[in-house]
Amino acid sequence: MRILTLGGGTVGRWIADMLCRRRHSVTLIDSDPEIVRSINSELDVRAIEGNASQSTVLFSADVLSADLCLAVTGDDEVNIVAASMAKALGARRAIARVYAPAFRDLSTFDYQRHFQIDSLLSLEQLSASELARAIRNPDAIPLEHFARGQLQVYEMDVAAGSAAAGKKLMELQLPPSVRVGSLAREGRMWIASGADETRAGDRVSLVGMPDAVSVARQIFGGEKRRRKQSKVMIAGGGETGYHLAGLLGREDFRTVLLEQDAKRCEQLAKLLPDVTVVHANANRRSVLEDEGGGTVDYFVGCTGNDENNIMAGVEARELGASRVMCVVGRPDYANVVGKLGIDLAVSERDVVARQILGFLNEGAIISQSKLPNGSIGVYELEILEGSAVTQASLANLPLAGRCLIAAIQRDGFVRVPTASDVLEVNDIIVALIDLSDADEVLSLFHSD
Template identity: 70%
Template sequence: MRVLTLGAGTVGHWIADMLCRRRHDVVVVDINSDRVRQINSELDVRAIEGNASQSTVLFQADVCSADICLAVTGDDEANVVAASMAKALGARRSIARVYAPAFRDSSTFDYQNHFGIDALLSLEQLSAFELVRAIRNPDAIPLEHFARGHLEVYEIDVEPNAQGADQKLRDLKLPGTVRIGSIARDGEMWLASAEDEVHVGDRVSLIGIPAEVNRSRTLFTGPTHRPKRESVMIAGGGEIGFHIARALPESDYRITLLENDAERCTHLAKLLPDATVVHANANRRSVLEDEGGGAVDYFVACTGSDESNIMACVEARELGARRVMAVVGRPDYANVVGKLGIDHVVSERDVGARQILGFLNQGAVISRSILPNGKIGVFELEIVEGARVADATLAELPLGGRCLITAVQRDSFIRVPTANDQLKVGDVVVALMDLNYMEECLALFNRSSRL
């Protein structure tokens, strides 16, 4: 594929390197002449010096023939503008990396829709979601990049005497924003239908709006099930730490967040009223002792420094924290962290690489993922003009048992559909597919599809 990368800084360089290794045709644009010379000498790419927000530079980089444009400079506003221009000038798909949370918060203004960008990429938010998944449910499926982060998938085992046990799915009183996507039993997993029953010991996946998914879990836990409220200490109040604290529900977790910057602490305290925000240096053992770091269920280090994160985790582990996790970016630290007893490590590069590779798809497919069992895929699909699914209701489509559409995004609104919902050109859907029928199902979403 032809990939246009705007920005040759740390992020842009490793993206270009990664895509070159996978034999993609990569063009890089950067305003810094030294970076352009460096990347031209080190990688098999075409690097151009220029301002990525100028149309003449984009035309010079052959934006019209680009399959995907990745705007990853160090400036959020420049990325949004450049990605929007690239899309308007002919790039098939356009992605902008953003740091500030405001760009991904569509409640006040929908930047993605307004600027016509296919996706806004936040490495910090993706890393936070990965850590949240490891805390809330290690076996949960990380779908945070689907439906613009508004959907959650949560896997749960059906416990004895659960209200939902031995009932057909159509009889369960699930919220309208939640669906059961799959059922796993005796080593087999299949897409759920209204006539399926869930039994004790089954593992079901709940898909929907996070708050409603959290409430729906009680259908599958026993009447005496009262999970204890676990404690989480977060070292670092940057964007990763903020997203972790915001994503963990107060009803299930007691959050303590340590941040060394006083002004940032004041800001976080306003944004996170249910968390305890402490102005302190998490790298000091005495601070961890005073704040109870040795007694927490989860200790997460995300200070912005690999070395500080590793040291804080080692201290927390020695003090008695049950599980310790860290954000570590440098690949050469990978072997070290395991030997130091750190339970879970997240790399922004690895998380970002998985996301970017998911965007490199043809046709209607925007991104894809595969569930851990390897038999079911999760696809984000655009409804394109001329596709069989366009202007058809879900009930009219031959999807049964092979494809389950779990969410529909139209403009800036996302909903869980019913059988009578009609798909329109421009809609984006999240669908679970049996991979044995993947090609057959995807054909329905492409322009050349026929029944």
């Protein structure tokens, strides 16, 4: 595929090198002549000097034939403008990297929709999502970066004596804006269908709008038994720590966040009212002892500094933390962290690599990923003119047990579909697909 990368800094250069090694044709634009000269001499990449947000420069990089444009400069505004221009000038897909949370906050302004960009990627958000999944359940459906982050995924066990136990899903009075995404029983997970009967002890994933998911939980959870809260301590209140704390619900987690910048603490306390924000240096053993670092179920180091994350994690492990995780950017640290007692090291590079590789698709597929169990794929699909899925309602399409449409994005709004919904051209959907039937199911989404 032909990839246009805008920005030759640390991230842009690494992405270009990774894609080049996978035999993609890569063109890179950067305004620094030294960076351009270095990339041209060291990588099998065509590097061009220029401003990525100028149309003449984009034309010289052959934006018209680009399958994917990745705007990853160090400036959020340049990335958004450049990706928008690339899309308008002919690139099939355009993605912009953003750092500031405001650009992903749909409550104020929808930048992605306004600028017609396929996706806004935040390395910090992706890293936080990876950590949150590891804390909640590594096999959970990763929808945080799909459906504009508006859907909630909640996994729970079916309680004995609950309204759902022993009944088929089609018999349950679930809210219209929630779906059962998957069922897991005796080590096997599959896509749920209305004919499936739930049993006590089954693990179900509820997908939907937050309020509706809360109602559905009562149907599967039986009597009001409070689930034991897990204790989580987060070292570092930067963007990764902030996103992680926000992703962990207050019902299941008691979260403490340590941050040494006083002004940042004040901001976090307002943004995260359910999180205990402590003004303290997480790299001091005495601080971890005083704040209960040795009694937590999960300790996460995401201070923005690899060495500080590792040292804080080692101290927490020695104090008695059950599981220790940290964000580690340097590839040469990968073999070290496990030997130091750290259970999971999340690399921003690895996370963003998986995300970008998921966008290298043709036809209706925008992006795809696979659940750790290996049997279910999560697809983001664009509904094309002439595709078979536009010819009937969801109930009348041959999808039961093989594909579940978890969300529809139409005119900038995301909702959970009902059986009577008919997909329309230009809709964006999130679908769970049984990988053994993937080819047959995906053929329904391709245009004639």
